[in-house]
Every structure is written in C-alpha cells, then in structure tokens.
Amino acid sequence: MNKSIKFITFIASAVCFASTVYADDDVSKYTLKTNYQLVFNKTPKSVDNFSDMFKNGMFYGRLRSNTFYFKWDKENSSQDSHTISGLGGSLLYKSANFSGFDFHTGLYFSKAFFDQNSSPVNRLKAGKDVFSRYDYTNTGNKSMAVLGEAYVSYKGFAKTDIKLGRQLVETFYTKSNDTKMIPNTFDAIVLESKAISDTNIKLAYLAKQKLRDHTQSHSVLMYADANAFSSLNPSWNGNDDSAMHKGLTYTALKAAGKDTDSPLIVFDFQNKSIDNLKVDAAFYTVPELLSEAMLELNYKVKLAGFSISPGVRYIKQFDDDAGKIGGAAYDGTTDGYKDPFSLDSQMIAARIVGTYDIYKLNIGYSKVFDEADLITPWRGFPTSGYTRSMARYNWMANTKSYRMELTMNSNKKGIYKDMFIQASILHTDADENKGKYDENYYYLGFVQNLEDMQDLQWRLRLGYADTKKTDADSLDARFEINYLF
Known part of the structure; x- marks a missing residue:
C-alpha cells in the first residue's frame, strides 16, 4: 500500500471517529474565516497528569477540494489556458495542557489532477500549489503528504505563549496563506505576549520555511540553482515564491560569502491604549542581507x-x-x-x-x-x-x-x-x-x-x-x- 492510500485511509478513519464523538455538538469545533485562518471554538482543557495530555486531546479534521481555471484571452507559445484540481485534507491534533505545556501536530495531504500534455507543469498558474512541481518533474509524483505542523507550546508565563517547532506564523510579514491545499509553515521559535495592557507583541526566529507546494523545508531567502541541487528544476526546491528575489541565488550568495541558510527574524507590535486608535508596527531582518x-x-x-x-x-x-x-x-x-x-x-x-x-x-x-x-x-x-x-x-x-x-x-x-x-x-x-x-x-x-x-x-x-x-x-x-x- 503506497503512502497516498495509507494517508487517505487514515483520514477516512478519523472522519468516522470525529463524526461519532462530536455528532451532538451545537457549535462547530473549529471554523474557517474568509482570510483562511482557522478559529478553534473548542480546545482541550488543562489536566493534572502527563498521560491525560494525550487522552484528553482533540482531533480536528478537514476535507477540501480546490479547482483552478486559468483562461488567457490569447494563447501563445508560453501561455496555455488550463484547469487543475486538488483533492485532500488535513488532520490536526491538540493535546491537553499539563503544567503549562501542550503540543500540536498537523498532517496534510493533497492530490493533483491535471493533464501534463495539455497543461505543461511549467505553465500552470495559481493551481501549481496543489502539488510539488519539484517532486513531479523528478519523480512523477502528483501527491503531497507532509507533516505541516509539529510544535510544543508553553503557557506558564502570564498571558504569554512560547511555541517551538514547525508552525503557522501569522505576522505582518509572514502568513500561512492557506488558499490552496497546504499552508505556508515555518520551523521556528515564536513568543507571543499580551502581558502589557492593550498590547500584543510577537517575536519570532524562523530558521526554515516550507512553502505551500513543497514537501521539504528550505531557506527563507535563497533562490536555488544548479549548484544548490543537481536534480531537475532546482529552483523549485528552494524559495521559489512568486515574490522571491530571484537574484539572491545559491551561487551568488556563496560567491559573496553569505550564509545560504540565514534565518528570518520578525517582530510584531499592536497597541490600542488610546481610544479608537490602533497602532501597528513590524520589523524583519535576514542578517547580513536585508531588513x-x-x-x-x-x-x-x-x-x-x-x-x-x-x-x-x-x-x-x-x-x-x-x-x-x-x-x-x-x-x-x-x-x-x-x-x-x-x-x-x-x-x-x-x-x-x-x-x-x-x-x-x-x-x-x-x-x-x-x-x-x-x-x-x-x-x-x-x-x-x-x-x-x-x-x-x-x-x-x-x-x-x-x-x-x-x-x-x-x-x-x-x-x-x-x-x-x-x-x-x-x-x-x-x-x-x-x-x-x-x-x-x-x-x-x-x-x-x-x-x-x-x-x-x-x-x-x-x-x-x-x-x-x-x-x-x-x-x-x-x-x-x-x-x-
């Protein structure tokens, strides 16, 4: 049994389990806002011993389909009108909180459906994110099954949360942007605090990023080239976001003596101390490159x-x-x-x-x-x-x-x-x-x-x-x- 079939079986079992356990709920466990951020209406409570962290945890499931149609008014040698679909879902697990600690995991799956003969992979537009172009051109795989989230959280300080691991990081400069099938995630340590009245502060150290159409983490600000990876289409295995600086290649950074795996450090600040006035400030730096x-x-x-x-x-x-x-x-x-x-x-x-x-x-x-x-x-x-x-x-x-x-x-x-x-x-x-x-x-x-x-x-x-x-x-x-x- 291949990985895709195993994952689908796992998701289907979780659907049956979750539907049985929560069938009588009047309020949805979690909901989805128009900006694609999740609202967790029901979360596990605190427990008094370590084993109850697991027994009293909660699953959150999601099945989704996404279809993209892109039509050029005039087609040419580099522009093809096309349709591509994705089918998949996710299974999240939140443990109960014990002595200030809890953990969260998220498994994600996506299967793409498109015709390579009529819709070449290099000409796909928005729908390209329902699979990994890098994996497809090197292995022929149209599916992605990834551990999208896996972090430990500590809430032992007043109105402060510290998370360590792979996670969604919602700041001014970083977003999960879950508009396709799998969200944008980071391997990071994030501190968020509301200890100061009318103020929210978030400080994050992001070591790696995993874009929505990737199965592996990569540098936050390095555009891969043939010297980075010897496989086909190496740029699709680094940060190949549409807004990525394509001049900051692996080769160019190496030649300049720069670290090709520099971290992204982000700071966010919001304050509402003055009636009717909202103040937002944000800062990022990639050391020795850009701020x-x-x-x-x-x-x-x-x-x-x-x-x-x-x-x-x-x-x-x-x-x-x-x-x-x-x-x-x-x-x-x-x-x-x-x-x-x-x-x-x-x-x-x-x-x-x-x-x-x-x-x-x-x-x-x-x-x-x-x-x-x-x-x-x-x-x-x-x-x-x-x-x-x-x-x-x-x-x-x-x-x-x-x-x-x-x-x-x-x-x-x-x-x-x-x-x-x-x-x-x-x-x-x-x-x-x-x-x-x-x-x-x-x-x-x-x-x-x-x-x-x-x-x-x-x-x-x-x-x-x-x-x-x-x-x-x-x-x-x-x-x-x-x-x-």
Whole structure:
C-alpha cells in the first residue's frame, strides 16, 4: 500500500471517529474565516497528569477540494489556458495542557489532477500549489503528504505563549496563506505576549520555511540553482515564491560569502491604549542581507449608525548587501532602476474605511518610491488591506495603485450563513521603463456555509486582468469546498 492510500485511509478513519464523538455538538469545533485562518471554538482543557495530555486531546479534521481555471484571452507559445484540481485534507491534533505545556501536530495531504500534455507543469498558474512541481518533474509524483505542523507550546508565563517547532506564523510579514491545499509553515521559535495592557507583541526566529507546494523545508531567502541541487528544476526546491528575489541565488550568495541558510527574524507590535486608535508596527531582518520596518496608524470615528476609519502605512527597507548581490528588482533584472544594486526603498499607503450595518467600503492608495522593489516572499503582502487583490504583486519600484473594495456580511466567527461577498476594482500604475505595464484588475469573491450543514463551506473567487501589455488579459477562477469536522 503506497503512502497516498495509507494517508487517505487514515483520514477516512478519523472522519468516522470525529463524526461519532462530536455528532451532538451545537457549535462547530473549529471554523474557517474568509482570510483562511482557522478559529478553534473548542480546545482541550488543562489536566493534572502527563498521560491525560494525550487522552484528553482533540482531533480536528478537514476535507477540501480546490479547482483552478486559468483562461488567457490569447494563447501563445508560453501561455496555455488550463484547469487543475486538488483533492485532500488535513488532520490536526491538540493535546491537553499539563503544567503549562501542550503540543500540536498537523498532517496534510493533497492530490493533483491535471493533464501534463495539455497543461505543461511549467505553465500552470495559481493551481501549481496543489502539488510539488519539484517532486513531479523528478519523480512523477502528483501527491503531497507532509507533516505541516509539529510544535510544543508553553503557557506558564502570564498571558504569554512560547511555541517551538514547525508552525503557522501569522505576522505582518509572514502568513500561512492557506488558499490552496497546504499552508505556508515555518520551523521556528515564536513568543507571543499580551502581558502589557492593550498590547500584543510577537517575536519570532524562523530558521526554515516550507512553502505551500513543497514537501521539504528550505531557506527563507535563497533562490536555488544548479549548484544548490543537481536534480531537475532546482529552483523549485528552494524559495521559489512568486515574490522571491530571484537574484539572491545559491551561487551568488556563496560567491559573496553569505550564509545560504540565514534565518528570518520578525517582530510584531499592536497597541490600542488610546481610544479608537490602533497602532501597528513590524520589523524583519535576514542578517547580513536585508531588513524592513513598518508603521501603521488607524483611527476609528464613530458616527450615528456607521463609522469611518482613516489609516496610513509607511514601510522602509534597509539594504545590507542583498542589493549588491542580487540587484534592485526581485525578478533579478536591473533595467530602469536609478541604483540597480541597492535595495534601499520606501512605501507609503493610505486608506479610508467606512462601515455601515453589514457593509464595509475600503478606498486605498499605495506608492512604492522609485528606488527598489520591496522584498517580502513569506506570503505577507506589504499592500494588504490597502491595494492588495488576489494574486496581484504591486510593490515594485515606482508603482502607484488605487483600489476600491466593498464587502458584505463579514464576521469573525468563520460561519457565513449569510453569503459573504467581496468585490474590488484595482488600478496599478506601473513603470514602463522597468518593463512593467499598467493594469485594471476586477475581483469578485463569495463565501458561504450551508444552512443545514454549517461545517461545509464553499468559495468562489474570480479575478480578471485588463492590461496594457499585449496578450496579457486573463481570467483567474477558483472554486473550493471545505468540510471541517
């Protein structure tokens, strides 16, 4: 029996077990928000002895399917319209807490379905993450079965949690971004504390990353090449995120005397000490390569029946030899950049958010200075909440973006009996001197839990790009079903 069949059998057994144990629950054990983050409504309690940690633990299961259809308005030798699907799920286990300690594990599985003859693997777009392209081209395997989470947590200090191991790390610069089949995870130690009144602090040391379409961990900021791995398509076995700096190759880092496995150190800070004012700050550094800092202010003005919240964000990027090694652009090019070998850069963004009843309107603007691209390839997006739309990377140098977004029926519980609807229009004013092009992007998304089966949730996401680049107009359609048990 191969690994895929064993894993499917294991998941099916867990479904039967969980359905029996929790059949009478009125409230779902855990739910899924529109941003793909899980809400654990029921968790194990504290126990008085070590063995009860295991006996009183809880399982959380998930079955999911995800189908991607990408249609180019005009196909050519490098652009194929295609469909690809993924089928899989996850099984999480949380132990009970004993003397401040508990542990969490997460097994994930994904099986891809596509026709290599009509949809070559190197031309797949969003759906590429439902399997490992590296494994497929080297072994022919279209499945992934991975230990996505495995960490120990200690909660012995007041309002403080320390986690050690492979985990989801949700900060401004790092996200699980679980939009495909397996989340983005890190091998890390993370400290989060709310010991200070009205303040949340998170400090993380991330030694390794495992992107969504990988089965092995890899460096946080190294683009693999033939000198890193001798197998086919070596770049797909390192950090090959769409926003990865492709000039920071294994060979280039080695030649510069830099560590190809440098860690990512992240700091997050949120404070609400002043009424109606939310202060966010974040910082990351990859030692001897690159650092970045962010400050954001949002102030809510409450009026009769509705509220208005103006916000502003500023980002400063500090180069520490990464620009000299890889160049000012994250795609590895230097054409059109004022200083082609510096990654010093800045971004400003502003927005105004209005809420009324079940509706929220967000009008945002962002501008990246004409210096260098912003480098954040850990699924945290610098323009998120301002001018970020599905699959759009608009933090290249000398880029201005404008977005209007309307949402309806948002909530924090993750159960959308009333359909959640999100619609936005994004205009990106790019720098043609750098080989970029202006674009209008139209997005429409739906999320709903079935009324008679609230643990079953469907999602439909549609994005259409209307560009000034020849033959670049396209439709990106994604349909997903999640069953949580």
